[in-house]
Amino acid sequence: MSPTPLVSRRLFLRQTLAFSAASALTGALTGCDSLKIPVAGTDASHMLMLGDWGADGAHTDQNRVAAAMQAYVKSGNLNTQALMMLGDSFYGTLGSVNSPRWSEQFEQMYPSAVFNCPAYSIPGNHDYIYDDQALRFNVELAYAAIGKSRWTMPSRFYRYTFPVVNPVLTVIALDSNIPYADGSTQSGAFTTMSDAQRKAQLAWLTEELAKPLTTPFLALAGHHPLYSDGPHGDNARLIQDWDALLRKYNVHLYLAGHDHDLQHLEFEGHPTSFFCSGSGGAGLYALTKQETERGPYAQETFGFSHLEATAKLLTLRHVDSTGTVVHAFTKSPENKVEILT
Secondary structure, eight states: OOOOBOOOHHHHHHHTOOOOSTTOEEOOOOOGGGGSOOOTTSSOEEEEEEOSOOOSTTOHHHHHHHHHHHHHHHHHTOOEEEEEEOSOOOOSOOOSTTOHHHIIIIITTSOTTTOOSOEEEOOOGGGSSEETTEEHHHHHHHHHHHOSSSEEOSSSSEEEEESSSSOOEEEEEOOOOOOOTTSOSEETTEEOOOHHHHHHHHHHHHHHHHSOOOSSEEEEEOSSOSSOSSTTOOOHHHIIIIIHHHHHTTOOEEEEOSSSSEEEEOBTTOOOEEEEEOOSSSOOOOOSSOTTTSOEEEEOOOEEEEEEEOSSOEEEEEEETTSOEEEEEEEOTTOOEEEOO
16 A cells, blocks of 8 residues: 655645655645755755656667756756766666666767766666667676766666765665566566576675665655656556665665656655656656545656755756756655755
8 A cells, every 4th residue: 555645836835735754745835946056065965866768769768868867967067076877777678788878878979078087877677678689787897897988877776875975875786676466577679587596686685774874865766656646647666665664774765767848746754865867868748646546746847956065955856858857845854845946
């Protein structure tokens, strides 16, 4: 059973409700100042995120989103210290580490002159398709292993801290391609890990979460959302495996893609904010739940996301392909959430 949703963003702003639960939303509309791009020079660190971006063919929409990302960074004079690529990195055929798509759709699309930082990547379902007898994510692992690119993917799942110097956020990057509900590992062109691999990752995740946390904030990242207002809906298998761990270890954020839209979901009594950024360039998906039903935010729009981090506060923003901040909220180490837009 899904947890109880909090009031939608529009109802929240209209009714100005406050909740006392640990992860409850507080505050009300704070005005247009919250929409402004932050200006460099503060003690904040900046990460940009996007999923489902490596469209095949003309990739017109990927170009628009990437251009908006560059303009956003330049407008705020931001020092972007990480990119988080949330899976489905390449649609169509990738082939090998020598494919021109690496240059065209990663190195040039998100140029080092603007994003001189690691680009942490996790596998999506489109990265679990065979290209020339090899699973695509193995090509992505091999490209990272060459060591000449910002593309960072040391394994299918791994841990890193952000920023590299004086980190304030621990990120556990996961492979969410677990077997289907019937136990199968194949559905059409898509494959998954084996159940033995699922259990091994779950054991690793449990061990990692049990380690003393050295940063004020903790996030998990997986391509597939646990909860989604998009057509893929809630993922019962991931909820079964991971939700209790999110609650037990008071995980602040779960970052995902997969549904081609931008979402932010909050549930009463749940410590975790569920943040989906899956509209980096592939075709959009129509929502099956509106934000008036389960929010505070869910919209079918191309865009990317911005995580601004200090030791005292996380600020997360969804930004559309025109560079407009369409949704923003803050989160404290104590899991207090305040909607800004």
